[in-house]
Structure formats: structure tokens, C-alpha cells
Amino acid sequence: MTTVLVVDDQPLQRYGFHLLLDSVPETDVVGEAAHGAEAVRKTAELRPDVVLMDVRMPGMDGIEATRRIVAAGGRSRVLVLTTFDLDEYVHAALRAGASGFLLKDARPEELLAGIRAVASGDAVIAPALTRRLLQEYARYVPAHRADSAEDPGLGSLTDREREILVAVGKGWTNGEIAARFVLSESTVKTHVGRVLAKIGARDRIQAVIFAYDHGLARPNAD
Amino acid sequence: MTTVLVVDDQPLQRYGFHLLLDSVPETDVVGEAAHGAEAVRKTAELRPDVVLMDVRMPGMDGIEATRRIVAAGGRSRVLVLTTFDLDEYVHAALRAGASGFLLKDARPEELLAGIRAVASGDAVIAPALTRRLLQEYARYVPAHRADSAEDPGLGSLTDREREILVAVGKGWTNGEIAARFVLSESTVKTHVGRVLAKIGARDRIQAVIFAYDHGLARPNAD
DNA sequence: CGGCGCGTAGTACCTCGGTACTACGCGCCT
DNA sequence: AGGCGCGTAGTACCGAGGTACTACGCGCCG
Numbered sequence: 085m086t087t088v089l090v091v092d093d094q095p096l097q098r099y100g101f102h103l104l105l106d107s108v109p110e111t112d113v114v115g116e117a118a119h120g121a122e123a124v125r126k127t128a129e130l131r132p133d134v135v136l137m138d139v140r141m142p143g144m145d146g147i148e149a150t151r152r153i154v155a156a157g158g159r160s161r162v163l164v165l166t167t168f169d170l171d172e173y174v175h176a177a178l179r180a181g182a183s184g185f186l187l188k189d190a191r192p193e194e195l196l197a198g199i200r201a202v203a204s205g206d207a208v209i210a211p212a213l214t215r216r217l218l219q220e221y222a223r224y225v226p227a228h229r230a231d232s233a234e235d236p237g238l239g240s241l242t243d244r245e246r247e248i249l250v251a252v253g254k255g256w257t258n259g260e261i262a263a264r265f266v267l268s269e270s271t272v273k274t275h276v277g278r279v280l281a282k283i284g285a286r287d288r289i290q291a292v293i294f295a296y297d298h299g300l301a302r303p304n305a306d
Numbered sequence: 307m308t309t310v311l312v313v314d315d316q317p318l319q320r321y322g323f324h325l326l327l328d329s330v331p332e333t334d335v336v337g338e339a340a341h342g343a344e345a346v347r348k349t350a351e352l353r354p355d356v357v358l359m360d361v362r363m364p365g366m367d368g369i370e371a372t373r374r375i376v377a378a379g380g381r382s383r384v385l386v387l388t389t390f391d392l393d394e395y396v397h398a399a400l401r402a403g404a405s406g407f408l409l410k411d412a413r414p415e416e417l418l419a420g421i422r423a424v425a426s427g428d429a430v431i432a433p434a435l436t437r438r439l440l441q442e443y444a445r446y447v448p449a450h451r452a453d454s455a456e457d458p459g460l461g462s463l464t465d466r467e468r469e470i471l472v473a474v475g476k477g478w479t480n481g482e483i484a485a486r487f488v489l490s491e492s493t494v495k496t497h498v499g500r501v502l503a504k505i506g507a508r509d510r511i512q513a514v515i516f517a518y519d520h521g522l523a524r525p526n527a528d
Numbered sequence: 529c530g531g532c533g534c535g536t537a538g539t540a541c542c543t544c545g546g547t548a549c550t551a552c553g554c555g556c557c558t
Numbered sequence: 559a560g561g562c563g564c565g566t567a568g569t570a571c572c573g574a575g576g577t578a579c580t581a582c583g584c585g586c587c588g
Contacts, residue, residue, distance in 0.1 A: 208436060214406075214430060242535085244534075258574075270537050275536095280576080286576090287479075287576075288576090289477045293475075465564095489566075492568055496566075533584105536581100537581080540579095541578090542575105542577090543577100544574090546574095547573105550568080550569085551566095551567080553564105558560090
């Protein structure tokens with residue numbers, strides 16, 4: 085049995101979800117909320133398996149509510165629903181920690197399948213959104229490992245040189261690298277110089293770019 | 307009516323898909339292939355709406371076949387199926403241009419829904435994989451737009467300054483930027499200096515990192 | 529043993545980048 | 559009319575970065 089909290093500012097919409105979810109035995113609507121603040125409060129109180137969250141709501145919106153629910157650390161998972169497939173919503177929701185994102189025009193069985201998946205710890209994305217998400221994903225997440233044959237130098241770097249490159253990718257100066265690796269600055273310069281030659285970069289800036297493009301540098305830097 | 311090409315090296319597996327897809331009126335299996343090379347050939351010949359592609363196959367595997375089919379530019383979409391949810395497969399398949407990735411233990415209706423979605427130009431990912439994909443996505447694709455309140459400067463940049471930052475993110479020197487923007491190097495320096503001050507970077511290297519972290523710089527650089 | 533790759537270290541030199549500060553024209557708002 | 563933001567441009571200065579070249583100890587391999 086999956087317990088669900090329905091969050092939507094439209095009473096009629098809530099009623100519809102209620103009807104749908106009660107029509108099958110596996111889901112049980114344990115509560116409703118009309119805005120973000122109420123959603124956060126009731127989630128803490130009722131501890132539902134799944135929070136069915138509308139995005140557009142007066143006051144605290146669904147994104148912010150999602151963020152707080154996820155931050156609270158309970159076991160409730162958030163499935164975001166919206167009429168609009170605006171990219172910003174999707175991004176914001178996923179970054180807020182939502183486990184899923186579906187459109188309200190989804191067929192009932194899709195919604196139920198989504199709730200089921202989210203409840204079991206998986207994630208769902210509406211097919212119509214998945215395409216765009218994947219395009220972006222493929223753009224942003226490049227050569228995960230040294231896959232695509234062409235590999236101008238990465239493989240020829242020694243372990244030490246790769247370490248140095250990562251450090252350069254963090255934006256550290258030669259002096260900082262020397263300090264953290266307990267080396268002389270001269271040595272760092274020698275390493276950096278060799279790295280630049282091997283990867284075909286003319287300066288450390290292009291080395292940073294190289295590092296990002298090849299997955300050596302990460303946004304969670306420093 | 308959706309036409310499907312079934313690709314799998316196991317005859318029994320192909321038979322199973324054939325049975326399933328023929329049991330519903332909306333799909334029509336127009337051909338089968340036992341390995342990658344045959345899949346590429348038959349896709350070109352039969353022009354199916356959807357290619358149901360197994361990953362593990364002797365000879366050319368499903369990933370390479372997917373890459374070639376997508377590169378060929380036809381309207382056939384590839385839905386990759388596998389028994390193993392290995393990350394490398396998922397990554398490779400998506401980068402190869404697959405429109406979907408499902409596990410073979412999917413329930414029949416899920417598979418059919420997937421085929422339907424892919425045929426209509428959408429994309430599908432098995433829920434079990436979506437979670438991991440999203441985690442990574444959230445890691446790699448940072449603040450897409452100035453969403454999360456904290457925004458040390460990006461919003462305060464003028465249009466010109468943002469242009470400059472993008473150029474810096476491409477690894478261009480001040481001289482190159484001056485040349486491409488038809489400016490004096492002094493002006494570029496002034497702009498760069500202001501950008502650094504606004505985003506809180508101490509040098510252009512950290513500006514490059516900032517640009518990447520905020521989605522201003524792209525792997526498809528230069 | 530001798531050579532080679534690698535990591536370490538140094539010197540010398542010059543360029544590029546960044547800072548500080550000034551300055552001016554343009555457009556917009558008050 | 560005056561002020562302000564923005565884009566433009568300049569000078570002067572200095573430190574970090576990069577190049578070129580040399581050097582040495584260590585471990586591995588033929």
C-alpha cells in the first residue's frame with residue numbers, strides 16, 4: 085500500500101486525483117494540501133510515501149516545497165506534476181530533489197505507474213520531457229570515460245601529470261599546487277608544462293577547459 | 307501503425323518480442339536482425355519507425371549499431387534494451403543517439419508504452435535507471451538559469467560582460483577577444499577586470515570554471 | 529651494466545594577465 | 559541640465575605563468 089499526499093491549489097484537481105488514486109487498491113490518499121507551506125507541514129506530519137506536487141501554486145510554489153521536503157530528509161518522495169512542460173520547471177524541480185516529473189495530461193495508468201516507481205525508489209520523467217533532458221544530458225556530460233577513440237593526450241599523461249591537471253582544473257595557481265602537493269614551484273611548472281604539451285593546450289586556461297571537457301574537473305570543485 | 311525492427315542475437319528472445327508486438331494491433335514487426343551489421347542494413351532497407359535493439363551481441367554490438375543508424379539520418383528511432391543496467395551501457399547508448407533505454411525485465415505494457423513514446427518522437431528511460439541518470443544530471447548540469455537565489459554576480463553582469471565571460475570561457479586571450487569583438491585590448495582588459503570583480507574570481511582561470519559551472523561555457527567550444 | 533621513463537628541482541628570460549586609475553561619448557531617467 | 563550606467567580606451571606597473579634548458583635520483587627492463 086502506497087500512501088500519497090496530494091498537493092494542488094485547485095480543489096477540483098485534488099478531487100480528481102483523489103478519485104483516481106482511490107479507484108485502485110494499491111494507493112491510499114492520506115491527505116491533501118492546497119499550497120507549498122501546507123504541503124511541507126503535512127508531509128512532516130503524515131509521512132506519505134509519495135507527495136504528488138503541483139508546481140504552480142500561490143504562496144510557496146511546488147519547487148520550493150519540494151526543496152524543503154527533500155531537505156527535511158524524511159522518506160517521502162516527491163513526484164512533481166505540471167500542466168506546462170517548461171524547461172525551467174523541470175530543471176528546478178529535479179535540482180530541488182524531486183524523484184519524478186510528469187505532465188498532468190498523462191494517462192491515468194502512467195500516473196499510477198509513476199507513483200509506483202517513485203514509491204519504490206526509482207524515478208520517472210514524462211517521455212515528452214525525457215527527450216529534451218537527454219539531449220542536454222548528452223551535451224553536458226561528455227566523454228564519461230575515455231570512450232570516444234580520439235583522445236589527444238589524456239591517455240599519455242602520467243599519473244602525476246593527471247593529478248596536476250586536475251589541480252589546474254580547480255583553478256589553483258602553481259604556488260598553491262606546490263603547497264598542497266608539497267613540491268617546489270619549479271617542479272609544478274615542469275609538470276604543467278609537460279601537461280600542456282601533451283594535451284595540446286597553449287596555457288593553463290585551455291588546460292582547464294580540456295579538463296572539463298574530459299570529465300576530469302567537476303562542478304563540485306575545491 | 308508502428309513498424310518495428312527487432313534486433314537480438316537470441317532467436318528465442320526475438321520470437322518473444324515478435325509474439326508480444328503482434329498481440330497488439332498498433333505495432334507491426336517488419337523484420338528481425340541477429341547482430342549489429344544486419345540491424346544497420348535492415349534499418350536502411352525497411353525504414354522501421356522503431357528499432358528494438360539489444361546491447362550485447364556478437365560482432366557489432368548494439369551501441370555501435372545505434373550510432374550508425376542515428377548517423378545515417380533516417381527517421382528510425384532506436385530503443386535500446388538490455389538485461390544489465392550497467393551505467394556504461396546507458397551512457398554509451400544515449401551518447402550514441404538512442405531514443406530510449408529499457409530493461410528486458412520490463413512489463414509488456416511498459417515496453418509497448420516505450421515503443422509508442424519513441425515512435426512519437428519522445429524518449430523513455432527505465433525508471434530504475436532514471437534515478438541514477440538524474441543524480442548525475444543534477445551534478446553535471448548546474449544552475450541552468452539564475453534559479454537558486456544564490457547567484458554571486460551572474461545576474462549583475464551586463465550583456466557585454468557576459469559576452470566577454472563566454473569568450474574567456476572559450477580560452478581566448480585578451481588579444482583574441484579584442485580581435486573578434488573588434489575592440490582594443492585595453493577595453494577587453496577593462497571588461498574582464500569588471501567581470502572578475504563581479505563574479506568573485508581572482509583570475510580568468512577561475513572565471514572559466516565559473517562559466518562552466520554556470521552553463522555559460524559548453525563542451526562544443528570554439 | 530646501461531638506458532630510459534618519471535618525478536623532482538633549478539635558473540634565466542619574457543610575455544601575458546590583472547590592477548589601479550583616468551577619461552570620454554552616448555543614452556536614459558529625473 | 560545634470561547624473562548615472564555602460565561601453566569604450568588609455569597608461570603604468572608588477573607578478574604569475576610559460577619556455578628553454580639543465581640536472582639528478584630512483585626503479586625497471588633488456
